[in-house]
Amino acid sequence: MTSTPMELRPVASVADLPTTTFGHRSIAWWGTIGFIIIEGTTLFICAMSYLYLRVTVGQWAPAYAPLPDLGVPAVQVALMVASNVPMVLVDRAARRLDLTAVRSGMVIMSLLVVVMCVLRGFELAALNVRWDENAYATAAWAILVSHGTLLLVEALETLAQTALMFNRRLEQRDISAIADGALYWYFMTSVWVPLAAIAFLTPYVAGP
Amino acid sequence: MQTIQFPGAHSALDPAGPQATAIKAWLWDPMYAAAVVTFVLVVAALLWAAFRRRPSGEPSTDLRHERGLTRAVGAATVVTVLVIFAVLILDGVVGHASTGAPANALRVTVTGHQWWWEVVYPGHSADEVATTANEIHVPVGRPVVIELRSTDVIHSLWVPSLGPKRDLIPGRTNTLRLQADRAGVYRGQCAEFCGAQHAKMAFTVVAEPPARFAEWLSNQRASPAPPADSLSQRGQQVFLNGSCPLCHAVAGTRAGGNIGPDLSHFASRSTIAAGTRPNTLGNLSGWIVDPQSMKPGTKMPPNELSPADLHALTTYLESLR
């Protein structure tokens, strides 16, 4: 049982509006921004907790734990920064609806993200401490593991989207998702630069 | 046992020291008055707005009215800002009264445990240190700086009649400055949820004239006199041969446990079980036999004792003045 709705008088038509859009015109893009804010805040919290414990309690490397190695972390940072180049190319290809370029580009991104995940494992080893040894170890692992979760999500999303690009029943709007994935990629890689600096370089900075 | 007032005064609105007095006189009283006045004004305005007589029909959106309303809202906002500012100033004034550590302050260290208070008066040497529990004596009119620590979880020391509270946080040392300007007995209670018996973690602050306080302190510093009569002596044997020394200490004996309160001058304290009951023979007997009935969850286990042993033990403990 329901009452009668109000009368409506048409004054214009939106029939000719497009149905596939990119960037801020697309709501999936805004959804991606929303999740970037949430996950960015989480990473910020891990970084702040690390610095808080360093400054407030101060039982830190090198006095209370070995210094981390810097080799593998440097490779990861370089790889992440560099990976934005192919990502931008794939992003542009998606906006042009150039499926061939998108397909090959996404295969490359899939390989890159798998390598990054493997490197993350080696970065954890490069910390030279186990997470349960002391608060410094915990805080360092927290940064790597929380960003590692982003990495894992990005990996699963990239692989799934790559597979999707080879789907026969692909719709145009699905290609818009590639651009959203690219946005996430830019975030994930750039946020790693300050996080890696905090996690790997702080023990090398002398302080109170 | 002491026959002092149980449970002691405990009202922030009846302050007995400069900190609590400043808070009541310079913060509570003026803010309460301002709140009452504001409440009456706002509610009156609201009711007048809702029920005043006005011509019927569509509401007027006359620009003059809107401008008048703008001025009224603006004025009310300005008044609000001024009141807020006044509170900020009052806060600054009082804030300075509760801090600092004057040179003539008495220093006491209180360590929080689940669910009792360890109280230590430092001395110049090891045998000048006085250790007691759940009762803090202070001289009237002299500032007291309490150093606050915790061995387990966060507790909070609060004596409403005397002043603000401060948390006892594991891994940190906090300090709290208090002062009693009136002799009397003041009740305090733990004010940070600390587990099963948070509700029964009280303590007593006894403010006495400086001479009486000095007498009390020197007594606390000395070892208790050995038991004089045979019943007490038997009681001491029951104490030392039982499980008591595992947790409790009595100066001058081989009992040196530090898990529970120091019992050297147990009889000089007015309450048992951290302010849960007055310190009487009957209450003590009940506590020793079955602490769980008085404080379920407390760490002290029940003790099965024959009535004769129990009587001797409690007599001994009540001899430890």
Next chain:
Amino acid sequence: MSSTIPAPAPPQDGRAATTVAEVVPQLEETWRHEPGLLGWIRSVDHKRIGTRYFITAFVFFLLAGLEAAVMRAQLARPENTLLGPDAYNQFFTMHGVTMMFMFAVPVMDASKLYLVPLMIGARNVAFPRLNAYGYWVLLIGGLFLYTAFFLNTGPDAGWFNYVPLASSQFSPTRRVDVWAQAITFTEISSLVAAVEIIVTVFKCRAPGMTLDKMPLLVWAMLVQSFMVLFAMPWVATASQFIAMDRLVHTHFFDVALGGDAILWQHLFWFFGHPEVYIIFVPALGFVSSIVSTFTRRQIFGYPAMVLSLIATAVLGFGLWVHHMFATGLPQLGESFFTAASLTIAIPSGVQIFCWIATIWSGRPRITVPMLWVLGFVVTFIIGGFTGVMIASVPFDQQVHDTYFIVAHFHYVLIGGAVFPLFGAMYYWFPKVTGRMLSESLGRWHFWLFFIGVNLTFFPMHQLGFEGMPRRVYTYLPETGWGPLNQLASLGAATIFVSVLLFLINVARSLRAGSPATRDPWGAATLEWAAASPPRPYNFAFIPVVKDLGPLWTFPGQLPAVTGIRTDVRDVLLTTLIGARPDSRHRHPKPTIWPFMAGIATGIFFITLVFTPWGFVIGVPLLTAAFIGWAWPRGQDHREQMSVEAESALGVSPEVPA
């Protein structure tokens, strides 16, 4: 010859329709609710989901209220034996957790998810499947929490779960782990709802509804949603930190190995303070809606009202240390938080003055919703005054963690959120259910509740001054706290009766309440243009607005746009600033995948309570669920082959098979 060959018929997708009668039959078919239990589970309709959220949240309100009733019964007499310390500690923790996490935020989520799309002229929220998922996650979390409680494993370290008490050393049972993961469910659900509202408000507003023509309720929900986005991650991360300290021996809060107990308080309260404004700000939206309708004018001072909402939200993030004034932090730092905590009273004051100005200059009708608004002002400001008082560090250091604080926060939360919420229920019940609630029962409900709340909580101010701390399962008779506690418990019984009256009112009205018209109150905003209750597609055509009060400006007939498809779930997206029609977007049909993803999430976090292997089990399950969810079904042939309109992108539309 060619004239005998008929031209191809235009596509039957509704885009060429010019009257409501042409589109309604196909809209009813395209947007219809699937029948049965399976259809109910698969629904992606924001109104059904919002209703679910609301009922679930209200059930939790009743459960938390019962917990409070038992607590008040225990405290009515000194040394009472109704609840021992172990049970009481679970009860007060559950009361706080349920009220704050399972009721207060979800009920606001419910309200915004139901009302916002209707108020902005949209058909649904931006991500219908995500919305469904958010609800299942909340439900599973709540069921998990209460199952644990009934099995004597309910959290018992307080709703803010301080360490070291909550560490595995001092809380060795699973109770704290239950806390840590149960609230994760509510965090996910509120983050989901926040993203929904932000994107919906940004992109799905009716043509012409620029930001300065959005109803104040929509502003309130938008501002609150941003607060959720920035605040929730703090408690989510903190609870995972404590879970890890307990499960895999990390040392965030372990003092012995370089951790810090106060870190917990910073992390928790950085969330915890905005949390109370997350609960309060939507209620301000309710009040504006009700006052406007029942004074027959727009709220006075719209720009000031919007700025006050934003100021409250921003300032709300700068206050958290006022919960830590007794921990011994440096004085200079504390002064900043005193100033900020005092300042936030100003925007609240501005709003109250604007509402009073509105009522003064309008034509007030004191219906039941308006009664609740009056009660809100009177009750909330009492809490506001004590809030100003406890902004001062020395004063707070007297009353912190005592019943004075219990009085304060119940006055602001009940006064500031529950009163407006009851008002909102009486106001929108006709829209949601198609029936009117009883006005006379409503008045009884209001007066009993108002009296009960004041009887319960006013004496607690005095109890705090007299030394009664929070979270005590009993107290000694010699303290003299008995009589005031008894009075408070009598007040609690009064509240109980009043809520019972409300439930009776709802039950009777659902069955036999007078039928509601589309707009029983004569309101101005778009939700009152839809039917009562609204059709699944909300509006046959998307309305066009030109000011804050479309139904007052265009009585009887609203201007609208046509051209949206009716053969698929087509919706209109508009631009952020100018609210100009920008694109069309296809919404999903009902689907089981959000439910499956909710189950996977449940398995993930519940297993984590017991073992870190939850990660290994949960991640593949979640991945499978989200792939099932997002994998396109290629349902829309026309999109696959589409040639028209994509030319607007200036690219080749061909997508090789």
